[in-house]
Amino acid sequence: MNESDSQRMGETLARAGWSPVGEPESADLVLVNTCSIREKAEDKLYSALGRYRLLKARRGTRIGIAGCVAQQEKDRLLHRAPFVDFVLGPDHLDKVAELALTGGVETDFLDTEQYLFPQADPESSRGKATAFVTVMKGCDNVCSFCVVPYTRGREVSRPYAEIVREVGSLVAVGVREVTLIGQNVNSYAGGCGFAGMIRRIAAVPGLLRIRFTTSHPMDLSPELVRCFSEVPRLMPHFHLPVQHGADSVLERMRRKYTIAEYERRIGELPPGIALTSDIICGFPGETDDEHRRNIEFLRRTPYDNLFSFIYSPRPHTGAILKLKEWGEVPHEIAIRRLDEVQGLQMARTLRRHRERIGSEVEVLVEDTGFGRSRENWTVHFTGEARIGDLVKVRVESASLVALRGTQVETLDRAPLAERPAKRRLAVVSA
Numbered sequence: 001m002n003e004s005d006s007q008r009m010g011e012t013l014a015r016a017g018w019s020p021v022g023e024p025e026s027a028d029l030v031l032v033n034t035c036s037i038r039e040k041a042e043d044k045l046y047s048a049l050g051r052y053r054l055l056k057a058r059r060g061t062r063i064g065i066a067g068c069v070a071q072q073e074k075d076r077l078l079h080r081a082p083f084v085d086f087v088l089g090p091d092h093l094d095k096v097a098e099l100a101l102t103g104g105v106e107t108d109f110l111d112t113e114q115y116l117f118p119q120a121d122p123e124s125s126r127g128k129a130t131a132f133v134t135v136m137k138g139c140d141n142v143c144s145f146c147v148v149p150y151t152r153g154r155e156v157s158r159p160y161a162e163i164v165r166e167v168g169s170l171v172a173v174g175v176r177e178v179t180l181i182g183q184n185v186n187s188y189a190g191g192c193g194f195a196g197m198i199r200r201i202a203a204v205p206g207l208l209r210i211r212f213t214t215s216h217p218m219d220l221s222p223e224l225v226r227c228f229s230e231v232p233r234l235m236p237h238f239h240l241p242v243q244h245g246a247d248s249v250l251e252r253m254r255r256k257y258t259i260a261e262y263e264r265r266i267g268e269l270p271p272g273i274a275l276t277s278d279i280i281c282g283f284p285g286e287t288d289d290e291h292r293r294n295i296e297f298l299r300r301t302p303y304d305n306l307f308s309f310i311y312s313p314r315p316h317t318g319a320i321l322k323l324k325e326w327g328e329v330p331h332e333i334a335i336r337r338l339d340e341v342q343g344l345q346m347a348r349t350l351r352r353h354r355e356r357i358g359s360e361v362e363v364l365v366e367d368t369g370f371g372r373s374r375e376n377w378t379v380h381f382t383g384e385a386r387i388g389d390l391v392k393v394r395v396e397s398a399s400l401v402a403l404r405g406t407q408v409e410t411l412d413r414a415p416l417a418e419r420p421a422k423r424r425l426a427v428v429s430a
Contacts, residue, residue: 001181002067004132006033008118009066009096016097024055029062029100034069036147038312042069049081056083062100064088068151072315074107090137090152093118109153117158120166126173129366129388129414133170135163135197136182136190141216144254144318145243145280145311148183155183157190160197167204174414176388177209177235177364185212186219195223202233208390208412209364210234211376214241217257220265229270237304237376238269241278245297246290249283252326254318259297266301274375275301279308279341282334284319285326286311291337298344304352304375306345310334346400353377353398360408365389373403383407388414 009031010020021027030052035041045065055061064086065077071089078084086099089107094116099106117134125131136157139148167178178201188194194212201210210233217240227234244250247258266275279298281291298306311334313320356377363371365385373379380402381393390412395405 001132001134001137001183002033002035004134004181005067005090005093005118007124007132008093008120009033011121011124012094012096012118013100014121016100018097018100024052024061027055027061029064030055031064031066031096031100034065034067036068036072036151036314038309039314040312045069046081049084053081053083062086064096064100066090066093066096068147071107071151072147075105078105091115115156117162120170122166122169122173122175125170125175127387128175129364129371130177130179131170131175132181133163133166133178134158134182135180135185135194135212136188139183139216140187141184141218141256142254142318143243144252144322145283145314147314147317150316152183155187155189157188160191160200163190163197164200164204167201167207171204171206174388174416176207176390176414177211178207180210180212181214183214184216184219186215186221186224193221193223194219195221195227198224198227198231198234202231206415207233209374211237213239215239217242217255217262217265222268225268225270228273235374235376236270236272237274237276237374239276240266242297242301243278243280244283244286244290245279245294245301246286249286249290249294252285252319252322253280253283263301274304274377276305276307276376277301277303279306280311281308281338281341282310282329282331284311284323284328286329286334286337291340294337295340295344298341303345303348304377305349306341308338308341308345310338350398350400353400353403356395356403357398358395360392360394361403361405362411363391363393365391365414378402380404381407385410386414 024030032048034045052063062085065084066088070087077087085103087105088096088099091110092106095106138153138155140155142149186194242262243253361373363373363379365371365387369381371379379393385391385407391407392409392411393405394408395403397404
């Protein structure tokens with residue numbers, strides 16, 4: 001989502017006459033787009049601001065902060081870092097060019113009826129094989145560990161006709177795969193359900209692949225499950241965050257499902273789906289027994305990959321309010337539990353990658369010698385494919401993070417999407 005928001009702000013600034021530069025040292029404006037899902041991201045922000053402050057002192061560089069930390073901290077950022085010129089929340093991306101000149105703070109949430117999704121400029125994606133398309137924003141679940149409802153607001157869905165038009169405009173400049181993004185995409189309600197929107201997008205001529213992220217298990221509908229079998233353009237990769245393998249922890253997290261319900265839902269997915277998830281270790285009150293149940297769940301659940309972290313206290317969340325009552329897990333214990341979770345999954349991921357040696361995988365080329373399989377595995381290869389080609393690669397080796405091989409066939413050549421000709425004017429004297 002942050003990558004997509006950064007691209008939208010870059011497009012807005014370009015229309016206002018700004019142009020990108022390669023290094024902050026030569027910039028007149030540095031815009032830091034932030035994430036607040038974990039405390040480490042905030043630490044990175046203040047570290048970066050320390051460097052950019054020197055630029056401001058030396059050459060008058062203007063500094064702006066956007067994104068979720070901006071929304072979370074609001075004008076407190078200007079008190080902590082008074083050299084910052086403006087603070088911009090996610091609901092006001094369209095005001096970035098104005099604030100770059102005037103300064104100030106724009107972090108109020110817009111009413112659902114007033115919110116307009118930023119429109120992508122397809123020219124920014126020309127020459128790329130993949131693109132993000134925002135379908136909704138916000139979340140109504142209020143999980144006790146998560147700051148998203150506070151930084152992104154309530155759920156708002158984008159009208160499906162607008163999304164289909166944007167996908168069509170991206171395909172017209174050469175994009176072959178879109179990833180539909182939102183804080184909780186499978187609760188989408190923009191004139192149809194999420195499964196209905198996927199089917200509409202799949203009908204866009206020239207589109208090869210559809211992906212989406214991220215989802216809440218409670219909103220996984222039978223219609224969406226059927227899409228994996230019935231919509232060939234929907235890739236067989238599903239990121240479905242479970243967060244923990246013990247029901248008692250899920251209850252404290254306000255996840256509203258049990259492990260048995262989660263296992264039933266993923267058991268309904270068709271065979272061959274690459275399943276990934278999120279896990280939090282060291283959540284407040286996590287006991288040795290709860291950690292044991294977490295490990296047992298992970299051992300019997302065939303994840304292709306995991307995104308796992310130790311619990312990070314977030315402001316305005318239920319967990320931080322209950323921290324004294326539930327009890328804080330000592331950092332060294334949380335780290336030890338995280339190591340066990342990651343060690344278990346890394347061994348399984350490596351084994352699965354190595355099982356593909358000698359087989360052939362379909363790869364969409366995103367850069368020279370680089371692409372992703374249908375299952376979203378990273379693939380490095382040798383061959384003559386260009387960006388946007390769909391190729392077959394024979395896997396010759398594998399590591400924890402990628403497959404490597406040789407291109408053996410071109411399945412579909414990327415169309416050459418030429419830039420529109422500029423209008424030319426001749427001035428003559430008569």
